[in-house]
Amino acid sequence: MENYVNIMLDRGFKAVFGQKQVAIDFINATLEGERQVRDLIYLDKEILPESIDQRTVIFDCLCEDVDGTKFILEMQNCPQRYFFNRGFYYICRMISRQGQIGSDWKYELLPVYGIYLLNFSLPELHSWRTDVVLANAATGETFGELKLKQVYISFELFNLRKEECVTSLEKLVFILKNMNIFDMAPFKEENEAFRRILDAANVNAMTPHERDVYDELLKRYRDWRCTTEYAIEQAEEKGLAKGMEQGLAKGKAEEQREIAANFKKQGIGIDTIALCTGLPIEEIERL
Numbered sequence: 705m706e707n708y709v710n711i712m713l714d715r716g717f718k719a720v721f722g723q724k725q726v727a728i729d730f731i732n733a734t735l736e737g738e739r740q741v742r743d744l745i746y747l748d749k750e751i752l753p754e755s756i757d758q759r760t761v762i763f764d765c766l767c768e769d770v771d772g773t774k775f776i777l778e779m780q781n782c783p784q785r786y787f788f789n790r791g792f793y794y795i796c797r798m799i800s801r802q803g804q805i806g807s808d809w810k811y812e813l814l815p816v817y818g819i820y821l822l823n824f825s826l827p828e829l830h831s832w833r834t835d836v837v838l839a840n841a842a843t844g845e846t847f848g849e850l851k852l853k854q855v856y857i858s859f860e861l862f863n864l865r866k867e868e869c870v871t872s873l874e875k876l877v878f879i880l881k882n883m884n885i886f887d888m889a890p891f892k893e894e895n896e897a898f899r900r901i902l903d904a905a906n907v908n909a910m911t912p913h914e915r916d917v918y919d920e921l922l923k924r925y926r927d928w929r930c931t932t933e934y935a936i937e938q939a940e941e942k943g944l945a946k947g948m949e950q951g952l953a954k955g956k957a958e959e960q961r962e963i964a965a966n967f968k969k970q971g972i973g974i975d976t977i978a979l980c981t982g983l984p985i986e987e988i989e990r991l
Contacts, residue, residue, distance in 0.1 A: 708883040708905040712823050713925055714764075715918045716905070717779045720880075721765050723904040729897035731775055733872040734819055734855055743770050763794065774798050776818040782932075783824045791818055795852045818854045821880070825860040832862035832877070866890050876901065939967075965991045 709716030721727045728741050735741075744767045765777035776794055780787060798816040803809070828834070836854040838847045859881045869875045875891050875898060883905055891898040903909070910918060960983055967977040968991060978985050 706884050706907060708886055708902065709907055709918065710884040710922060710925065711779065711821070711880045711905075712781050713918070713921050714779075715914075715921055716884075717764060719910075719918075720901060720904050721777055723900065726897075726901050726904050727765065727767060727775075727777065729872075729900060730777075730876055731817075731819065733876050733897070734857075735817070736872065739773075741769050741773075741775075744768065744775075745770075747774075772814040774814070774816045776816070778818070778820045779823075780820060781823045783826060787826070788828065791820055791854055791856075794818060795854065799852060813851050815850055816852050818852075820854065820856050822856060822858045823860065825858045829856060829858050829861060832858050833873075834858075872897065961987070961991060964988050 709719050711717055711720060721730070724744050724746070728744055731741050731744075747766045747768055749763045749766050763776055764779055767775050767777070769775070776798070778791070778794075784790065795816050795818045799813060802813055822829075834856040836856070837850060838852065839845060840847050857877060859877070862877055862881055864874055864878060866878060869878050869891075872895070875895075879891065879898065879901055883902065889902050892902050893899075907915060907918065964977050964983050964987075968974075968988070974985055974988050977983070977988050
């Protein structure tokens, strides 16, 4: 029986980062030496379109420091073709919302930070933490005053053992990645921040209803993981893994359709093809 939530689940993520001080601890550890958050206000996670042709944006967690600086916390379980673009779009929407009507506004902008926890790696990621800012291409220095920053944290690339974790962020990421398999509570007696995050993640603190909902979501998550792993094994057995990887990496719709068509010829199920290529089932059926 697991003692702590799986952070990959929506309910697990919200149980942890829905605790204000836990969110503050994690943001401060991520931005240590750059800025420190004193207090947070949780904001409405749904950002309505500013024009008829825009999309509604729904964040996992959106909060604001006392000075108005915004923080986006997101958990992404599986890779998406346009994930980096989506993360940048999210931040830009929060920047554009600061615009004011009238000639008195002098383009004063407050910083927006996006912190993304990823349960995968991508070719663009070369270490477990990747920071993205606007920078001078010649010098590599931040261009002007920092107004937006993205921090990508890949659990798949984070391979530190407990005894190798030194910084607060390393210890918090170790906890987040592994806490659903903990028998003991590492670092809990070392620091209040570690105690808070483990207390927030303790499944025994849930109400009976919350636990029932969480257990059902956990079952679905495990089923999804098994289905995904089986789909990859099938592709490898049929010698199609290379083509699938190339199509996913290039992200071109036409190549995805060619891969899907080859999958169909090999007798692979439509649901599995959709899972591997990201194409809609209706489109696969027309191939």
